[in-house]
Amino acid sequence: MKITVIGAGYVGLVTAACLAEMGNSVVGLDVDEARVAGLQRAEMPIHEPGLADLVARNLAAGRLRFDTDAAAAVAHGSIVFIAVGTPSAEDGSADLRHVLAAASSIGRYMNDYKVVVNKSTVPVGSAERVRGVIASELHQRAAVLPFSVVSNPEFLKEGAAVDDFMSPDRVIVGADDDRAMYMLRSLYAPFLRNRDRLLTMDARSAELTKYAANAMLALRISFMNEMALLADAVGADVEQVRQGVGSDPRIGTHFLYAGCGWGGSCFPKDVKALAHLGHTHGVGSQLLDATLAVNDRQRQLLAARVVQRFGPDLRGRRFAVWGLAFKPGTDDVREAPSRVLIEELLARGAEVAGYDPIAMASAAARWPDLSGLQYAPDPYAAARGADALLVVTEWREFRSPDFERLRAAMAQPIVYDGRNLYDPATVRALGFEHVGIGRGTAPSLLAAAPERLRA
Ligand code: NAD
Numbered sequence: 001m002k003i004t005v006i007g008a009g010y011v012g013l014v015t016a017a018c019l020a021e022m023g024n025s026v027v028g029l030d031v032d033e034a035r036v037a038g039l040q041r042a043e044m045p046i047h048e049p050g051l052a053d054l055v056a057r058n059l060a061a062g063r064l065r066f067d068t069d070a071a072a073a074v075a076h077g078s079i080v081f082i083a084v085g086t087p088s089a090e091d092g093s094a095d096l097r098h099v100l101a102a103a104s105s106i107g108r109y110m111n112d113y114k115v116v117v118n119k120s121t122v123p124v125g126s127a128e129r130v131r132g133v134i135a136s137e138l139h140q141r142a143a144v145l146p147f148s149v150v151s152n153p154e155f156l157k158e159g160a161a162v163d164d165f166m167s168p169d170r171v172i173v174g175a176d177d178d179r180a181m182y183m184l185r186s187l188y189a190p191f192l193r194n195r196d197r198l199l200t201m202d203a204r205s206a207e208l209t210k211y212a213a214n215a216m217l218a219l220r221i222s223f224m225n226e227m228a229l230l231a232d233a234v235g236a237d238v239e240q241v242r243q244g245v246g247s248d249p250r251i252g253t254h255f256l257y258a259g260c261g262w263g264g265s266c267f268p269k270d271v272k273a274l275a276h277l278g279h280t281h282g283v284g285s286q287l288l289d290a291t292l293a294v295n296d297r298q299r300q301l302l303a304a305r306v307v308q309r310f311g312p313d314l315r316g317r318r319f320a321v322w323g324l325a326f327k328p329g330t331d332d333v334r335e336a337p338s339r340v341l342i343e344e345l346l347a348r349g350a351e352v353a354g355y356d357p358i359a360m361a362s363a364a365a366r367w368p369d370l371s372g373l374q375y376a377p378d379p380y381a382a383a384r385g386a387d388a389l390l391v392v393t394e395w396r397e398f399r400s401p402d403f404e405r406l407r408a409a410m411a412q413p414i415v416y417d418g419r420n421l422y423d424p425a426t427v428r429a430l431g432f433e434h435v436g437i438g439r440g441t442a443p444s445l446l447a448a449a450p451e452r453l454r455a
């Protein structure tokens with residue numbers, strides 16, 4: 001089949017490459033000229049395991065190409081995916097500017113029947129808005145052309161995006177016409193281990209499903225983060241609680257890990273957008289509001305503990321931060337908990353040396369305002385002279401460091417383990433002070449915490 005994918009970011013690029021791998025002829029369209037020029041040379045704009053090989057192979061085979069020419073790209077595909085960003089607007093709603101711009105391009109340049117597939121995460125009712133924009137562009141051209149609009153939200157996770165796309169748990173297609181549904185069933189058939197994994201529904205339900213899924217996951221983590229605060233207060237270990245709770249099959253083991261807060265390009269903006277949608281319709285969700293508030297507090301937790309230990313004035317102190325990406329396996333630093341921590345430490349006058357195996361270049365590019373952040377060439381260089389080490393992202397290479405070398409490098413052997421990577425007793429036996437999240441050992445924080453942590 002001939003496919004066009006508008007947007008060559010995490011979702012669009014993975015979609016384009018995986019569809020080409022299955023033998024389709026795919027054009028990836030992006031407004032970012034530098035990104036397209038790089039992709040034409042098989043240079044990856046993002047880090048995603050397996051993606052570079054997939055793109056290079058399909059470029060070489062002539063099944064995949066990239067373009068900035070909207071007219072040519074839209075004309076190419078009989079199925080046109082929209083996979084552009086939907087960031088948060090000021091009021092927390094999803095900003096649909098890029099989605100509607102993509103819809104305009106489709107209406108302006110389409111020349112025959114198209115199935116327009118919205119893969120971006122969008123509020124309920126967006127399929128109708130996309131349909132309206134395309135119809136209005138066609139009207140202006142005095143063109144009468146048939147098209148369908150389908151909602152097909154994407155559930156891939158960064159760091160595992162290619163695998164997730166190649167063998168999805170489920171594919172959701174929200175459509176109300178048979179022709180479009182048939183084309184999407186054919187397109188997705190090679191990816192499905194079982195036909196039942198393609199769930200069909202109306203477009204509005206598909207749009208809501210995506211938000212509900214992300215919000216449910218974020219809510220679970222926020223709940224466990226609250227349990228962690230309580231565990232610290234009462235002397236319980238949230239890691240043992242997690243295992244005990246997760247072994248109930250009705251609850252399951254996933255997304256129960258307490259830590260220094262959730263981030264990324266999806267959870268924060270999607271929970272906000274869903275909360276906003278509810279308020280707009282008079283069904284404000286107390287759970288969603290709390291999910292967000294708990295996470296804001298959690299992302300302040302490490303900084304608050306440092307302040308509790310070292311005092312509010314951190315001038316003359318030096319801290320090492322391991323992990324800048326919002327989670328391991330990606331170079332994405334959007335809404336990363338590391339940023340909240342580093343900003344607070346720098347604002348209090350501390351020196352901060354950060355290290356991340358993959359995300360340092362994207363952090364430097366995205367955070368030009370954090371000019372005080374020093375980027376270290378390796379984890380031990382970051383720790384040199386540090387009053388404490390703060391582990392923010394659970395990269396594999398942080399799991400079993402050389403603690404002797406670390407202790408020798410640091411000014412004080414203190415580890416704030418923001419992802420509960422280490423066994424507290426073992427690390428203490430090696431001569432470190434260890435402060436985890438909910439390990440029952442952190443000194444009671446809420447009493448002495450800065451105002452916002454007590455909120
Ligand atoms: P991204 O920011 O990585 O990429 C978006 C790309 O679209 C950019 O390269 C941008 O230049 C391009 N673009 C913007 N407007 C355009 C236009 N009018 N025409 C052509 N190109 C245009 O975004 P992303 O992370 O891939 O997310 C895309 C959508 O998918 C969002 O709605 C997001 O919520 C959703 N989503 C993301 C993930 C994820 O893990 N990143 C997972 C599931 C769903």
Ligand code: UDX
Pocket residue numbers: 154155156157158159214217221254255256257258259260261262263264265266267326327
């Ligand atoms: C998420 C959804 O999982 C995915 O289905 C959707 O398509 C896009 O949004 P992603 O943002 O890539 O994917 O990351 P995810 O693995 O979900 O992690 C999100 C955040 O939650 C990270 O900051 C991670 O550190 C945190 N997290 C995750 C926890 O704090 N505890 C957990 O148990 C799991």
